[in-house]
Amino acid sequence: MSSVIRIDQVFCKGCRLCLEVCPRGVYEAGTERNAKGYLAPAAARPEDCIGCLLCEMTCPDLAITVTVIKKEKKRCAAS
Amino acid sequence: MHPLAEKMLRKSALPSIYCPGCGHGTVLNAYLRAVDQLGIFDQISHVGGIGCSGWTPVFLDSDTIHALHGRALAVATGLKLANPGRKVTVFAGDGDCTAIGGNHFLHAARRNIDLCLIIMNNEIYGMTGGQAAPTTPSGARTQTSPHGNPEPTLDACKLAVCAGASYVARYTVAQPRRLTRAIKEGLVHKGLAVIEAVVQCPTQAGRYMHGTGSPVELYRIIKEKTVDLSQAAGLKPEELAGRIVTGKFHQDPSQPEYTEQVYGLMDRARGGS
Numbered sequence: 001m002s003s004v005i006r007i008d009q010v011f012c013k014g015c016r017l018c019l020e021v022c023p024r025g026v027y028e029a030g031t032e033r034n035a036k037g038y039l040a041p042a043a044a045r046p047e048d049c050i051g052c053l054l055c056e057m058t059c060p061d062l063a064i065t066v067t068v069i070k071k072e073k074k075r076c077a078a079s
Numbered sequence: 080m081h082p083l084a085e086k087m088l089r090k091s092a093l094p095s096i097y098c099p100g101c102g103h104g105t106v107l108n109a110y111l112r113a114v115d116q117l118g119i120f121d122q123i124s125h126v127g128g129i130g131c132s133g134w135t136p137v138f139l140d141s142d143t144i145h146a147l148h149g150r151a152l153a154v155a156t157g158l159k160l161a162n163p164g165r166k167v168t169v170f171a172g173d174g175d176c177t178a179i180g181g182n183h184f185l186h187a188a189r190r191n192i193d194l195c196l197i198i199m200n201n202e203i204y205g206m207t208g209g210q211a212a213p214t215t216p217s218g219a220r221t222q223t224s225p226h227g228n229p230e231p232t233l234d235a236c237k238l239a240v241c242a243g244a245s246y247v248a249r250y251t252v253a254q255p256r257r258l259t260r261a262i263k264e265g266l267v268h269k270g271l272a273v274i275e276a277v278v279q280c281p282t283q284a285g286r287y288m289h290g291t292g293s294p295v296e297l298y299r300i301i302k303e304k305t306v307d308l309s310q311a312a313g314l315k316p317e318e319l320a321g322r323i324v325t326g327k328f329h330q331d332p333s334q335p336e337y338t339e340q341v342y343g344l345m346d347r348a349r350g351g352s
Contacts, residue, residue: 015100060104
């Protein structure tokens with residue numbers, strides 16, 4: 001499973017709670033400051049996302065939007 | 080912008096005034112989810128007091144009253160009695176609700192009026208400069224107790240149960256799903272629903288009480304201190320000292336509700352059945 005993770009640069013205040021709550025280490029601390037001077041994190045490994053939405057629900061500024069992409073189940077070809 | 084923010088928040092008030100990593104934002108996040116799942120946003124009026132918690136209704140694009148310090152419940156009681164068809168949610172802080180508005184809290188619980196009260200407990204007066212609140216842990220260092228808080232701590236949930244509130248629950252920001260579920264239950268509950276959300280305050284409680292201003296560290300501290308109600312039953316009182324017991328403490332939908340009682344009385348006084 002993978003997800004499309006969008007981090008709103010206007011809303012994010014760089015508290016890093018998303019780095020803490022993510023069970024799969026999808027996020028990485030940011031290196032570049034946004035317009036307000038905060039270090040917004042980056043979703044470095046969206047392919048590892050399991051879609052638990054803990055980051056989205058914990059974010060105090062509603063800056064994270066996770067869209068889970070479900071992979072289609074592989075089916076065995078009828079023999 | 081998050082779709083929920085797009086749908087329900089007042090764009091002119093954003094981004095929120097909360098400090099980076101403030102737990103109040105997580106409670107607002109859970110509240111938006113709960114209301115969105117129920118689909119009743121246009122039926123709710125929001126009342127807030129003074130303090131960081133009092134700002135929460137300001138961000139909601141709905142009918143909003145920003146009341147005096149501690150008087151959020153008093154204003155909400157008037158709103159509910161004047162318009163009983165309206166759902167009312169009250170956002171109050173720990174100091175706002177249990178100290179300055181302690182009287183209103185007690186009597187709202189005693190009357191069991193149909194409100195959803197969300198107490199955001201950060202264990203301190205955050206916005207006014209970090210003074211000790213009734214919920215501040217005993218011995219904690221704050222701006223008004225530099226040598227340690229000499230007072231014992233008040234448990235808002237126990238008080239609500241004793242005073243007669245018919246739905247009482249407590250969850251922390253580290254339990255966002257349970258918190259959302261509790262808010263949902265509180266919104267549909269008939270009677271006073273008290274939901275205490277334990278939140279981190281990096282700026283005041285964090286720096287002076289816990290010695291760290293990092294939201295992540297404070298989040299960990301809350302997580303470590305949390306004990307579920309089912310586990311707490313087997314622990315001694317001394318083992319529970321300083322811990323945060325979370326869960327649903329009380330739910331009794333059969334208790335008489337104040338608005339119904341008042342309108343019933345008015346009907347009887349007019350000579351109705």
